[in-house]
Amino acid sequence: MKKTNVGATVVEKVLARASGKEFVRAGDVVEPRVDLAMSHENAVLVINQFTEIHEGTGIPAKPWDPSRIAIIFDHRVPAESAKTATNQKKVRAFVAEHGIAKFHDIRGDTGGICHQILPECGYVRPGMVVVGTDSHTTSHGALGAFAFGIGATEMASVWALGAALNIEVPATIRVEVSGRFPERVGPKDLILHLIGVLTAQGGNFRVLEFAGDAIARLSTSGRLVLCNMSVEAGATSGIVPADVETVRYLREEARVTDPLDLVTSDPDAVYERTISVDISGLEPLVACPHTVDNVKPVTEVEGTPVHQVVIGSCTNGRLDDLAEAASIVKGRHVAAGTRMLVFPASARIYAEAMRLGYLADFMAAGAVVMNSGCGPCLGIHEGALGDGETAISTTNRNFKGRMGNPGAEVYLASPAVAAASALTGVITDPRKER
Amino acid sequence: MARVKKADKTRIRKVETVRVILSLGDDVSTDVVYPGRFMATVLPAETPAYAFADHAVFQAAVKAKSVPPGAVIAAGDNFGCGSSREQAASCLKGLDVVVVAKSFARIFLQNAINLGLKIVIAPGFKADEGDEIVFEGGVENRTKRTAFDITPLPTARQAIIDAGGLIPYTRARLVRAAAKA
Numbered sequence: 001m002k003k004t005n006v007g008a009t010v011v012e013k014v015l016a017r018a019s020g021k022e023f024v025r026a027g028d029v030v031e032p033r034v035d036l037a038m039s040h041e042n043a044v045l046v047i048n049q050f051t052e053i054h055e056g057t058g059i060p061a062k063p064w065d066p067s068r069i070a071i072i073f074d075h076r077v078p079a080e081s082a083k084t085a086t087n088q089k090k091v092r093a094f095v096a097e098h099g100i101a102k103f104h105d106i107r108g109d110t111g112g113i114c115h116q117i118l119p120e121c122g123y124v125r126p127g128m129v130v131v132g133t134d135s136h137t138t139s140h141g142a143l144g145a146f147a148f149g150i151g152a153t154e155m156a157s158v159w160a161l162g163a164a165l166n167i168e169v170p171a172t173i174r175v176e177v178s179g180r181f182p183e184r185v186g187p188k189d190l191i192l193h194l195i196g197v198l199t200a201q202g203g204n205f206r207v208l209e210f211a212g213d214a215i216a217r218l219s220t221s222g223r224l225v226l227c228n229m230s231v232e233a234g235a236t237s238g239i240v241p242a243d244v245e246t247v248r249y250l251r252e253e254a255r256v257t258d259p260l261d262l263v264t265s266d267p268d269a270v271y272e273r274t275i276s277v278d279i280s281g282l283e284p285l286v287a288c289p290h291t292v293d294n295v296k297p298v299t300e301v302e303g304t305p306v307h308q309v310v311i312g313s314c315t316n317g318r319l320d321d322l323a324e325a326a327s328i329v330k331g332r333h334v335a336a337g338t339r340m341l342v343f344p345a346s347a348r349i350y351a352e353a354m355r356l357g358y359l360a361d362f363m364a365a366g367a368v369v370m371n372s373g374c375g376p377c378l379g380i381h382e383g384a385l386g387d388g389e390t391a392i393s394t395t396n397r398n399f400k401g402r403m404g405n406p407g408a409e410v411y412l413a414s415p416a417v418a419a420a421s422a423l424t425g426v427i428t429d430p431r432k433e434r
Numbered sequence: 435m436a437r438v439k440k441a442d443k444t445r446i447r448k449v450e451t452v453r454v455i456l457s458l459g460d461d462v463s464t465d466v467v468y469p470g471r472f473m474a475t476v477l478p479a480e481t482p483a484y485a486f487a488d489h490a491v492f493q494a495a496v497k498a499k500s501v502p503p504g505a506v507i508a509a510g511d512n513f514g515c516g517s518s519r520e521q522a523a524s525c526l527k528g529l530d531v532v533v534v535a536k537s538f539a540r541i542f543l544q545n546a547i548n549l550g551l552k553i554v555i556a557p558g559f560k561a562d563e564g565d566e567i568v569f570e571g572g573v574e575n576r577t578k579r580t581a582f583d584i585t586p587l588p589t590a591r592q593a594i595i596d597a598g599g600l601i602p603y604t605r606a607r608l609v610r611a612a613a614k615a
Contacts, residue, residue: 029589029590041473041474042473042476042519042520044476045476045477045520048476048477049601052601053601053604053605053608054605054608055605056605057605057608057609057612059608059609059612075473076474081474083474083475084474087474087476132518133518133520134517134518135516135517135518135541137518149518149541150518150541150544151518151519151520151523151541151544151545151548152476152520153520153545153548153549153599153600153601154544154545154548154600156600156601156604157548157600157603157604160604160607160608161604161607161608161611165594165600165603165604165607166590166591166593166594167590168588168590200461200512200515201460201461201511201512201515201537201539204512204537204539204540205540234512234515234539234540236540291461293461378465378470378473378517379470379471380470380471380473380474397463397465397516397517399463399465399466399516400463400465400466400488401465401466401469401470401488402465402470404470404471406469406488
């Protein structure tokens with residue numbers, strides 16, 4: 001076989017194939033066909049822009065391929081205002097008109113956060129080009145896809161043409177991870193460590209490719225944490241090239257039966273640079289207000305009073321996250337003066353957490369279990385903070401105003417740190433809480 | 435100076451003096467530009483009302499409709515990081531301001547180009563509120579008597595800039611494809 005694509009990264013391979021080229025290199029400009037185009041409530045703006053594109057052309061405003069469009073309501077569910085409810089109504093009408101099957105409405109059986117729904121429903125496969133009108137679309141790199149966030153107008157263009165236009169092939173930073181997580185240390189601490197090292201802009205216009213023996217051992221749930229927050233270092237995408245675990249997840253958890261195409265990087269692929277991390281020496285970390293790269297060991301901020309503890313989101317709202325938090329709060333009580341909010345990443349996870357007793361453990365401890373959705377993370381809907389209040393949260397952003405109040409502060413941490421802090425009412429090292 | 439010449443294509447009013455209305459640091463997130471609680475407002479005509487909604491002075495100017503067209507928002511590195519919300523670009527486009535930053539975050543940069551918001555990448559740029567700015571080849575801060583080179587916008591996006599934004603660009607592509615079919 002002619003080797004036309006020597007020394008290519010997984011992203012270069014995916015983009016070459018999607019652009020009908022034998023090979024591409026970082027810096028090339030391509031127009032990859034899109035395999036999956038995801039939106040949430042902001043689909044209402046996509047529809048608006050999509051209609052405008054067609055105005056005066058005489059061409060009917062029909063999406064190129066409704067089977068490749070996914071729309072998931074998650075940012076404000078159930079609707080908090082008449083305005084949101086009307087937006088959601090408009091999107092439902094569009095979905096019905098065009099027969100968009102990958103639509104997840106506000107439901108207790110099939111609903112959830114878009115970045116959990118796409119993997120667990122098997123919509124994302126290795127080698128795909130995935131775009132989403134949400135910056136955390138980077139999450140889907142956990143399944144070996146090239147997935148990145150775009151704006152609503154760009155999505156309207158994808159709906160019209162089926163391709164992402166004028167995309168510069170990004171260079172890749174390889175993140176080589178070795179070792180084993182110490183007790184109460186996990187993927188959230190690893191990605192916070194990396195963001196601290198790279199800074200909020202160190203990954204700009206680049207891909208973070210995760211590799212090494214620790215990644216091979218990491219579950220898809222943990223890989224989703226890493227890829228989800230890659231954007232917090234500015235990265236276009238995070239990616240874990242597909243492997244045995246990817247196949248296991250897609251077959252066993254996402255119930256995918258189709259053949260899978262496992263695209264990986266060549267051993268002689270060209271990386272911009274390599275960052276090596278040994279997680280054996282990692283400790284619990286927190287991102288302090290008001291930037292995600294303001295990362296410190298939990299021991300440096302221990303004792304900071306917290307008024308709200310949030311466990312959930314597309315970052316850390318999966319079953320293993322809930323299991324860890326539940327194991328810490330089980331049989332104990334959330335501190336007086338502190339409120340604890342738990343929101344599972346999807347209805348499926350909610351039901352499983354209920355079956356396994358985690359939700360009962362949370363409620364008995366005094367936590368409020370909320371429906372799946374983006375909830376308090378972006379503070380537009382529920383769980384806002386009061387003036388001068390502080391939260392510790394397993395979510396992905398702590399920008400000023402993020403949890404609904406520019407006069408409040410948000411610390412980001414793992415489920416273990418957040419749960420331990422709920423019990424004491426102050427930021428707490430989970431290794432000391434037993 | 436070929437680099438600077440290319441930047442002339444950004445269609446910034448030349449020689450005209452404009453003032454810095456807002457001077458910001460690094461890593462200005464889209465949550466700061468357009469807070470999440472206004473995200474149910476999506477139509478480009480309605481978003482300018484919430485630009486920098488938590489910045490009291492700027493908001494007062496927006497409410498008083500006293501933001502002069504062409505006024506400069508000066509920023510450091512990584513302007514527009516965070517959420518992909520397009521309102522962060524459309525609200526500034528609606529106010530007809532120019533964002534001059536040392537660098538931009540990827541999604542915001544693309545949204546700005548897609549919507550035709552004027553942005554200028556000037557890596558060394560420094561300006562305080564009230565400073566007089568002139569775009570002539572590079573960026574000149576008349577108040578501080580300093581001048582800065584401009585980094586051209588990504589060439590990959592030049593066709594979209596030339597078309598006046600992504601909507602006209604995609605429309606033309608769509609019409610071309612339909613004519614071929």
